[in-house]
Amino acid sequence: MIDQTPVMVKEIREMAQLITVTAYDEVVADSIRLGMTDLVIRNLPLPIPGSLSTPDRIVLIGRGRVVAGIDLKQLDEKSIQAYGDSVAIRLPRASILDVIMNPSDFETFSEQGDWTSEAVTRVKVKARDILTRRALEQDILGKADKRGKILLVDFLKASGFEKFIFVYQ
Amino acid sequence: MPQFKSSLYLARVKIFAPLLMVFAMVSCTSREAKQKQVLALREMSELATVEYTVTKMIKASDDQTWYKIGDRKILMSCRATLKAGIDFSKIDAQHVRIKDKEVSIILPRAKLISVNIRPEDIKVEYQDIGILRSDFNAQDRDQLSAQGESQIRSGASALGILATAETNASLFVGQFLRKLGYEKVNVQFDDPGNLPKLN
Numbered sequence: 571m572i573d574q575t576p577v578m579v580k581e582i583r584e585m586a587q588l589i590t591v592t593a594y595d596e597v598v599a600d601s602i603r604l605g606m607t608d609l610v611i612r613n614l615p616l617p618i619p620g621s622l623s624t625p626d627r628i629v630l631i632g633r634g635r636v637v638a639g640i641d642l643k644q645l646d647e648k649s650i651q652a653y654g655d656s657v658a659i660r661l662p663r664a665s666i667l668d669v670i671m672n673p674s675d676f677e678t679f680s681e682q683g684d685w686t687s688e689a690v691t692r693v694k695v696k697a698r699d700i701l702t703r704r705a706l707e708q709d710i711l712g713k714a715d716k717r718g719k720i721l722l723v724d725f726l727k728a729s730g731f732e733k734f735i736f737v738y739q
Numbered sequence: 740m741p742q743f744k745s746s747l748y749l750a751r752v753k754i755f756a757p758l759l760m761v762f763a764m765v766s767c768t769s770r771e772a773k774q775k776q777v778l779a780l781r782e783m784s785e786l787a788t789v790e791y792t793v794t795k796m797i798k799a800s801d802d803q804t805w806y807k808i809g810d811r812k813i814l815m816s817c818r819a820t821l822k823a824g825i826d827f828s829k830i831d832a833q834h835v836r837i838k839d840k841e842v843s844i845i846l847p848r849a850k851l852i853s854v855n856i857r858p859e860d861i862k863v864e865y866q867d868i869g870i871l872r873s874d875f876n877a878q879d880r881d882q883l884s885a886q887g888e889s890q891i892r893s894g895a896s897a898l899g900i901l902a903t904a905e906t907n908a909s910l911f912v913g914q915f916l917r918k919l920g921y922e923k924v925n926v927q928f929d930d931p932g933n934l935p936k937l938n
Binding site: 571572573574575576577578579580581582583584585586587588589590591592593594595596628630637639642645647649650652657667668670671672673674676677678681684685687690691694695698708710713717721724725726727728729730731 | 778779780781782783784785786787788789790791792793794795796797798799818822824827828830831832834835837842844852853854855856857858859861862863874876877878880881883884885886887888889890891894898903907911915916918919920
């Protein structure tokens, strides 16, 4: 159990990110390196069978989410043109806003040998890259664009508009 | 007769072997395709209006177990980003009143959207391991970091993030509606029985 320590605020950033799609996924990432026994065996002047080799290995299972959406902060005066019940908006394209893999999202499936915190971090970053790549392969950005348009149309309808034109920046 | 049997056997092998190979290839490909699929894609509708970057020290000492001889102490630092905002899909015609160039809108209350602790933002600052004790492994460090994450999550509202998120949401929606041509904008937050009014 950890001690209660204060949470310090370092920075506050104003934003307007419309989160439109989240991809939830589970990935496996691993790393292998020569263990101490391996190094000793390899330096012996004797023919030792390869099956005696016992490399250090770490296997992590990571569950996380890739968050995509539209940065509405990029909308300026020129991006919105309204006339009567019609409105034209020049929208920024959807982008990956966050890739979230927190400590509670990781499970160590196997850990052989001593792995430093930095080495484990590299494996976790690898897992995060796999998660992002797989979400992009599923066209998360295309889906985020479409969903963003639907949400804005609903909002504009509620705000009294009936005709909409969306153009991408 | 035995010759006829063996030729029949060979013919069967010639027919079925390619079929088996095709079946094996198809099953492998479909398994790979399944593995490549993202677990779930979910449609969202949140407008994040503020991001707080916070830091926290994670302190733990493992000296309470009577049968373990020697202490184990660790000190880790972690940095997290917290996002808060409103559910954009909850704004519908019921929450908006329009009168000429005036608009009044009721926004849903702000909520914490995400807590993100990147793996590279957790650092072991110090550890003290007794001679008879084993090092903290990846699993131990993750368990301690997860407790830190939980403390950050539970303490988020005390940081005032929700109030800031509502202020920013009000400003953003107000500016957006002004860009749409409204001259007077009144933004309120949802309370039970709150109906939009025009000033």
